[in-house]
Amino acid sequence: MGVACRHTGAVCRLLGGVYGRGAGPTPAHCGASSRRGSAMSPRNGRRTGAHRAHSLARQLKTKRRRRDLDEIHGDLQPENAARLLRQEPDPDLPGCAQFYCLHCARYFVDLTSMKEHFRSKVHKKRLKQLREAPYTQEEAERAAGMGSYIPPKKVEVQTQPLEEVVEMEASS
Numbered sequence: 182m183g184v185a186c187r188h189t190g191a192v193c194r195l196l197g198g199v200y201g202r203g204a205g206p207t208p209a210h211c212g213a214s215s216r217r218g219s220a221m222s223p224r225n226g227r228r229t230g231a232h233r234a235h236s237l238a239r240q241l242k243t244k245r246r247r248r249d250l251d252e253i254h255g256d257l258q259p260e261n262a263a264r265l266l267r268q269e270p271d272p273d274l275p276g277c278a279q280f281y282c283l284h285c286a287r288y289f290v291d292l293t294s295m296k297e298h299f300r301s302k303v304h305k306k307r308l309k310q311l312r313e314a315p316y317t318q319e320e321a322e323r324a325a326g327m328g329s330y331i332p333p334k335k336v337e338v339q340t341q342p343l344e345e346v347v348e349m350e351a352s353s
Contacts, residue, residue: 248286
């Protein structure tokens with residue numbers, strides 16, 4: 182009777198199951214060779230079996246991750262909003278960080294692309310998501326049975342005014 186292989190979880194009957202105990206080299210049957218470039222490794226560089234990388238969609242999700250709704254609610258506070266709308270020019274960001282959508286946490290190249298974004302479905306969806314108040318610890322406790330449930334409050338959210346952006350463009 183063998184022991185589960187430490188690489189694939191399959192039962193290894195070779196040599197009385199020594200591989201399951203962590204002793205010796207990697208068995209040839211499991212596809213995860215201890216030597217680089219062996220006959221069992223794939224040619225394209227991707228690992229197989231239990232070592233398979235996460236899906237491409239999952240990698241792109243983390244690469245293009247946006248700010249969460251509760252963080253954006255914090256950005257909508259007047260002191261934070263003023264700081265974000267009047268940023269110093271940064272050549273590394275699109276439009277030198279002069280055209281920023283508070284609700285979507287996105288930078289734009291120029292005023293026309295920002296106006297276009299304000300009319301887009303993505304921006305309108307984000308406004309709708311932001312209408313609900315952020316989740317709080319009190320609400321979590323009430324949901325767990327430590328109080329009576331009160332539905333979340335609605336917050337009035339409107340697209341940021343463009344006059345501030347026009348004034349900045351005229352002054353430069």
